[in-house]
Amino acid sequence: MTRLLIGIGAAALAIAVLAMAAALAGHSPADVVGVLFDGALGSPLAIRGTILKSIPLLLTGLCVVIAFRAGVWNIGAEGQFIVGAIAAWMGSPYGTIASMLAAAVAGAVWSSIATAMRLWRNAPEVLTTILLNFIAVHILGWVVNGPLRETSARYPQSDPAASALPQLAEIHAGSLISIATAIAAWWLLYRTTEGLRLRATGLNPSAARHAGINVPAQIARAMAISGAIAGVAGGVELLGVTHRLFERLAVGYGYSGIAVALLAGLHPLGSIASALFFGAFVTGAGELQRTSGISAAIATFGQAVVILAVVAAGALLTSRKPADA
């Protein structure tokens, strides 16, 4: 309940800050907010844009939710997204299902590298996952400039993938995949022993260990699940939207996933609303730029405001909780 209020408050704050800045810059705040809403939800094209952009955000958000819930800072959704997309492209000749499976496995393997480094050398995931992002970006750069370059070999991009996700009303099936994943993640966390142990591991690893939970194995599984979801995000984006691999494929979906997860209070179902909010924000910001010339970078700024507001609210709440009454 509190988390819901914090989330709504943070979202409202982002819009309010934007309107205030608009006023300072001489735009009418009402107009700016109006265009933002209109551009996000005002027409079928706008709604489609909002939904399409929410899909990868929801999946990377869920990736972050699962890892954070197990107490692991997986900042690597970006890299897992990229390797997922590459694997999906390579799996696409065998159909969409094989392609999605390949994406999930690739993402899981990529995140598990970080786990392996944690277990063997105690390397913190915050660092390893970020570094793995850079490696993934470079692998992507290499494959589109090298082995997977389009057959005409003209531009650094791959040929279109051999299969694509089915579409309904020009919205690809990734929408269903992402919502199903959100429900599955909720079910996993709150309705299975796996989820119970995962959450206990995140909240109090010591108590989890003493209660007979194999904490390292639990963390390893959570990271693999988390990476698999980010991999699927990459696969869905490839087979649903981009169809080709190219260097700027990911553009921060993984990092935006952190904002989605935080705004959702790390709740899988809350992530649906949270991803839609950010998807709408980005889409509306695009319209704002097209019509008013206001830089679309305000969408990034809005994300930052949301993250700061949620983190600040969280810190405020925990500081007021009794340690031992």
Next chain:
Amino acid sequence: MRHAAAVLTLVSLVACGRDEAPAPPSSTSSPTLKVGLLTPGSINDGGWNAIAWEGLQRIRNEMGAEVAHQEAKTPAEFDEGFRSFGARGFDLAFGHGFEFQDAALAAGKLYPKTVFITTSGTSVAPNVSPMVFELEKATYLCGIIAARESKTGKAGVIGGIRLPSIESTFTAFKAGAQSVDPKFDVREVFTGNFDDVGAAKLATLSLANAGADFIFHQANEAGRGVFQACSERKIRCFGSNKDQSGLAPDVIVASAVLDVPRAFVHMANLVRTKTFEPGVQYLGMQEGIVALVWNERLKPTVSPETVAEVERVEKAIRAGTIAVPRGF
């Protein structure tokens, strides 16, 4: 303090579109031309995206067009931006990069009245075309200068990433040089990126050690390393993409200049005058988009015969009597 900085940042973001003067009224009585632009990155990057934005501003100022711009980072946004321009009845929409081709083809089908132009690419439809800049025509001339003025019979070319567009300019450079002396030796080095100044400098020094006394580069920012090395070794080189003479006035003989903003204006003119023909739009010297610009300070050190020869070939290229080879 930090709050103030954050507010300033945000205000500057919001204020971005506001520093333009109101569009001058259209000089013709025909309805206002509407032109949209999608860039893959921020127009404040001082490079690729900034020149496209400049092109759009020139379309607005010179032609009185109504313009709109969006920074579109993802294919979903490419698609949405193009469709939004089409739906609002724009006459012309630019996508600044080869990656906009698929979205342009898709939107082109839905909005046949709008012309979609991608900067580079190969995809063509009745209302979709790429524009391809022929910097090769100027680099061919650079090759002629190098071959005629070299004392060692060797020159070097340094590239950042091995992109087809870059290799193509090297092909033309080599062809120009070998049109003078078929045995003229041109060596090629790629450093692997566009911003490692030190790597470009090292590559230049190694080419100088191998005897090259003219260097042509296509390394963007890293090109400064090329100029540093040339200044140290007192060998001559060429600027690329813009007139770079000012960066190293003692060693840069001439620059192969590309006027991208003008290409945008050129395309807008074709659309306004309804003379646009679908197909790959090769834009070069005839259109005034590509040129060889001498460094006036060093021009006197070049033999008058070479200057005359360059003028002759340039005319022939413009007249179409000399075909400059392209890499693709």
Next chain:
Amino acid sequence: MLQLSHITKRFGQTLAVDDVSLSIAPGQIVGLVGENGAGKTTLMRIVAEELRADGGAITRPERIGMVHQHFAIVPEMTIAENLALIDRTAFRFLSLGSIERDAEATVQRSGIALGDVSRRAGELSVGEKSKLELIKAIAVDPTLLILDEPTSVLTPMESAELFGVIRDRTRRGTAVVFISHKVPEVLEIAQRVVVMQRGKIVADTPRAETTAETIADAMVTGARATSPAGSPARSTERSTPLLQVDSLALHRNEIVAIVGVAGNGQTDLIERLRATRRETRIGFIPEDRTRDAIVAEMSIAENLALGERRWSKRAGAARAKSLIDLYRIRATGPRQRAGDLSGGNQQKIVLARELDRRPEVIVAAEPTRGLDIEATRFVHEELRKAVAAGAGLLLITSDLDEAFALADVLHVIYRGKLSEPLTPATAAERAGRLMAGIS
């Protein structure tokens, strides 16, 4: 000096402090006693400005020092560095020499002996850590000193030293609030005894007018106060031990106690015991509840289900409901957050979770630390029942009374070494000396 009037504090639905008024004069030693969850710690944290009261007015003395039940030291730093942390000067240059000199002076002024100040705090024994906490609190020259369960990890000798320090402070006008469960201790040191129950002060009497019995009664009014009818009969038959480490052997229906001052190798021993029984999960009641046993943010039902092989939300809730009844856990329901419960009720959750599986071997470390009389009795009863039903219990405790009350066999642990097995009769003479390392 300290004046509280009508202080109220709520945590969620729990009224932790309920309209409390209290005043304390300079130089006075007040013993604050009550069951766990009675609101003692909360009240004192309000006094120390760590928590804000929801209602009421407070007049505070100038400087307040508070020593918590849980350590607040940085283990990676030396004693001297930990002491330097309390310096509130905005900016100062430090050198290793200067902070060590300052630290030695601070220790000297406190009147507490604490050896070399260049030792890392993490390497100190538990007793030494609590001394360090006390020194930190005294270093600010407090006019009011609050001590929360300061003796729970001290040997009798160290407790005596602590009492000396307290008396010395009061001669200089410092008022002292001494929070404790140990009634005899409170009677020894306090000049005035304040009893809290469910957030209210229920008794406030001068030391001279009170006895252990009246205090105990005030703490648990309304509660039944009969002690269990001795240990249930046990089979004396000696089968193969369930567990054997060095000279220690644990059989069915048997309670073996390991007594010792905290920090003498009990943790290592527990880890070794766990390692010998990897295939079956032992029933384990860890010493530090909040750190090792309870996930505070999770519900009671979820905490009860930790480690279960199979679990569904509905069956889990039903099971939780019956365990809450069975173990008399005072809670609003299975969905209440475990972290909102008092220490005693949290311990009951741990007991319920660990004992309900009917483990063959139970290892309980300090199972009644910090618990009030009623909860302690309850825990002992449940452990006895489990043993009577066939389990073997290894009890690790620093409380000799507890060991005598429960154990069939005792070992003393000192510096990682176990003594020979002792019967309660022989232990009565020797255990105290063995614990202090005198043999």
